[in-house]
Amino acid sequence: MTNTDLTTVEGLTQALEAGNRRALARVISHIENNTDLALPLLAALYPRSGKAHIIGVTGAPGAGKSTLVNQLAGVYRQRNLTVGVIAIDPTSPFSGGALLGDRVRMRDLAGDPGVFIRSMATRGSLGGLAQATADVIMVLDAAGFDRIIIETVGVGQSEVEIASAAYTTLVVEAPGMGDEVQAIKAGILEIADIFAVNKADREGVDRTVMALKMMLNLGVPEKFQVMHHGRMLPVNLPETEKLPQGWTPPVLKTVAISGEGAEELTEAIENHRLYLEQSGGRILRDRLRAATELRMIMRDYLLETLLARTDAAVLEEMVEAVARREIDPYTAVRHFVNEKAV
C-alpha cells in the first residue's frame, strides 16, 4: 500500500504520525511483545503523547461495559472527535491463550477511520489491565486520538489499576448485583469518577442508584488516591499538592443496548475532563502516574538485573530449600541481594 518501511523505528514512527493504521498496529504489537524495537519506539513516541483524554471503563462481567464503550465512542464520533479503544480480556492461566470478544459488541464502530480498536489479553497481570496497557495508551495518544477509552476485564472488587491509568474512571453497575453493604465496601466503587447504572430498563434500577448515592453521601475520601492500588507503592505528596476537592461522582442511568443515556454519560465525562483541567487535577494525576510508573519500571529493572546475575542452579536450590521449609523466603532473597551487591 505504501513503500514506507515498517520494520524500523524511524519508518514506524513516521508512518504512525502520518496516520498509517498498519504502522500503529505494528507499534502496539512490538510493545506488547516487548521486542527489541519496543524501547526505542516508546522513547520516540513519548514526547508526542499527553494530549488525549483517557477514560477507563470498569465493572463486573456482564454489566455492559463493551456495549457502553460502543455507545460512548459513537457519541464522540458525532462530535467529530477521534477515539482509540483498548479492550482487555483475561488470559487463561492454564493455556496462556485468551478469547478476546469485546469487538462483537462494537460492530457499530467498524469501518470508521476515526476509531481504532485494539483487544489485549492480560497476559498474567491481575489488576484488571494488561501488562502493557499504559504503554499502549501512550502510543494511541501519540497517534493523535482525541479520546482513549480503556475497557478493563470484568472485575471483582479490587481490580483498581485502571484509576491510575485513566483521567476519568467510569464504573458500570447493573441492577440486582448487590445491596447497600456491597456499595460501601472498599475497592472499585472508591475509584469511580462517574457511575453508570446500566440496564436501567430492568427492575431494581432505582434501588441500585439509591445505594450508590447513599454511599457517596457517607463521605468523600479526604484525599485522592495516593496509593497505587494493589501495588503497595505509596506516592507521597506535599500537603499543598493534594487533589482539589469538589467533584462528586454523578450516578447516571444508561441502557447501553439502545443507547439511552449515552449522551448524558458523555457529557458527564467531558465535565469531569474540564473539572480536572481547571482544577489542576490533570497535572496532578500526570505526576502521580509518572511517580508510580517510574517506581514500577525500577522494580522490574531491579528484578531483571538481580535475576541476570543470579546463578540459575543456586536459585533452584534456594527454591527447593524454601519449599522444604529449611529457610524462609525473605532470608533467601536477602542471600541473593547481599551476596553480590557489595
Next chain:
Amino acid sequence: MDRKVRVLVAKPGLDGHDRGAKIIARALRDSGYEVIYTGIRQTPDMIAEAALQEDVDVVGLSILSGAHMALVPRVIEKLKELGMEDVVVLVGGIIPDEDVQTLLDMGVAGVFGPGTLTSEIVETIENALGRQPA
C-alpha cells in the same frame, strides 16, 4: 520477547450459525493463542480492518452459507490492499470438496470441515507461520 500468536475468528456473510466459530475460537484459546472473536455478519472490509487493527497472524473464516467462493477472495484481496498479504488465511465450515483446491490456490492455508481435530488446525497454523508445533 513474549510472542503470542494472534488469531482473528470471523463469520463473513449472512448466516447466523456461529456455534462452529465459537467452538474453534475456544479450542484455539485452549491451544495458547490469543483469539479475537468478532462475531457474525462481518463484511470482508470489516474483517480485513479488524485484522489490521489487531495485527493478527492468522484470519480464520467460518462460512456455512455456501458463499465462500464469493467471500474468501474478497477478504484476501482486502487484506492485500491493507498490506497484510503475509497473514495466514484459514477457512472452516461447509465447503464442497471441489472448491477446496480452488481456495488453496487463492492462498488459503487450510480448509477445515466438520469433525476436524483442533490439532490439525494448530499444526496448519504453526507450519504456515514457520514455527515448530508445540
